[in-house]
Amino acid sequence: MNAALAFLQHLASLGLTLEQATQHHVGRWLAEGPSTRYELRDFLVWTAGRGHSRDLAVPIRGKAEPEGLDEDAHWDLLRQCLHDEELPLDVRAAGSLVLMFGQHLSHIVALTSGHLGMADGDVTLRFDDTPLRLPDPLAVLLKRVIDEQPRHGWNANVPSAWLFPGKRPGAHRSTGPLARALITHGIPIRASRTTALIQLAQDMPPAVLAPLVGMHVTTAQ
Template identity: 85%
Template sequence: MKVLNARIDGQRTCGPCAGHPDPYACPCCGSASSPITGDFCDRCAVADHLTALLHDLPARPDAQLAPLREALMAAESPRTVLTWLRTSASARLLREIAVSGRTVTHADLDACAVASGRGAAKSTDYLRRLLVAYAILPARDEYLAGIEHHPARMVALYPHHASLLRPYVRWSVMPRARRRATHTPSTLGRTAWARTRVNAAVAFLQHLSSLGLMLEKATQHHVDRWLGEGPSTRYELRDFLVWAARRGHSRDLEVPIRGKSDPEGIDDAAHWDLLQQCLHDEELPLDVRAAGALVLMFGQHLSHIVALTTGHLGETDGHLTLRLDDTPIRLPGPLALLLKRLVEERPRYGWNANTPSTWLFPGRRPGAHRSTGPLARALTTHGIPLRASRTTALIQLAQDMPPAVLAPLLGMHVTTAQQWRRRCGTDWTAYLQARRRALEAGRQTTIW
């Protein structure tokens, strides 16, 4: 690899640029040299590092990675690529997999993540996102894959419980996760749901082992005492015990269902003021305004908001629509203008600029949308209480629409919509009668 020497006292002292008429110009293309390398411009330095990283590869991985090499050399933000090539463990991992002679696969990256600990898992995740963004690897549901990999790690750590953990995950946890994924995109919360249940099962089995007991010998006393000595997440053991009893692995053991307190909303005037602020206050960041408006108007979870793409937007009769599930929603004028601005002014820096993306809220990792954590903190910082705002929005919507209409509109289960209806205590007799009269008269009513 070429020597990338730094500036010393304003002059180049060695390397291919020594004696170059412009000490701060790249000798390859004449562009301004990079403050990172000192000699070459960012783009030429990227080409140099790629040559060093991916030289003399076997034929199959070399052919597979050729589009990646070309895309990185033509990246809109070469400095981001240069930093990744120079400092990232995921770049070194790519080299290690490629020199083996095999084409890179999801299975290879999964094996690296499982075998090498949490730090390697982050590196492989970063590399995977980069390869998927450039179509080197096919896209897959990473949250669903995470649900599959976690039990494998737990079985590797506790092989003496494998005879119970493997069938529990195979016949109880995974089928439900896959069924949900066919209807709505997986989220981090769904991954946490599965991991918590598996972790609770492992912890209880470990507790029984410390007492010298097998699961079939456990009594209700053991369950109650274990639940009372730990955090509330232990109540997720209920799912495992129900499955075990049905399969004859244990007695019928009970775990109380934890009651959920009703979420508290905000008063209507404050809710309206916050919505108007999101729609019209130019001093707020654009992404905060857009996300806050979607929470305050449609009661959406942030995990659903950050996963929205330009494909969720459409146009009907000259009006912008938003599709949260199957039914396009005609947006009011101020929100339509806000989302149009969001599409036009999405940040184009780092990997956002380098990888193709249709996210309304793009993130910093290759091809990824923004994480919910930073966005939640930004909303809270600007005075938008997420849970209370969402509660008030859903109550107001449940007052205006019956569950059969609300559920497909917002992408929620009809049972959830019925729960919100019961909370607001609305009688839908008048609505249904008006709807029936309109249908009999051959007219169509506008739901939104």
């Protein structure tokens, strides 16, 4: 209602009533203010439907296009995650999953050894119901995560299926510390995810992409 009141006050300052307002008045008021003014749309749909105003349009304000990485920078980061032995193992594994499949960290930390499998001699990984065949460097890396991931405190003595075990017994790692580790080692999470998903979407239709990476088909579209 704040947008509606602000628009009515604007019209009053011009000596106009709502019935006298034109599309020009609406467009100019929207252009001169913050994006919250686009909330006026529902109010004008209501007033037009009841004959209190003309049929005035307020466009649905689209989201800003997400910013990704330069393609060369993206592949350089992925190669570094797959092959650079100087990076921590957890950073390499999580970074590879972000850069290759555009996975959110909340999905990555919830992965267990049960998400890995075999198909015709190839290592597979499930984000949803469909197993993905992994390239050899990533398959080897994830196997190493299971075998070599250091465990501290209680987790040193508690069996865990998590690929990224947390400090509490039976819990996976929190996204916050993992995000900070990735950023510290030069892996921008949002930009990396954006670039990976855009590249995947260019190579396969949404109905195929969605179940592979565990997203809703509408998001893939």
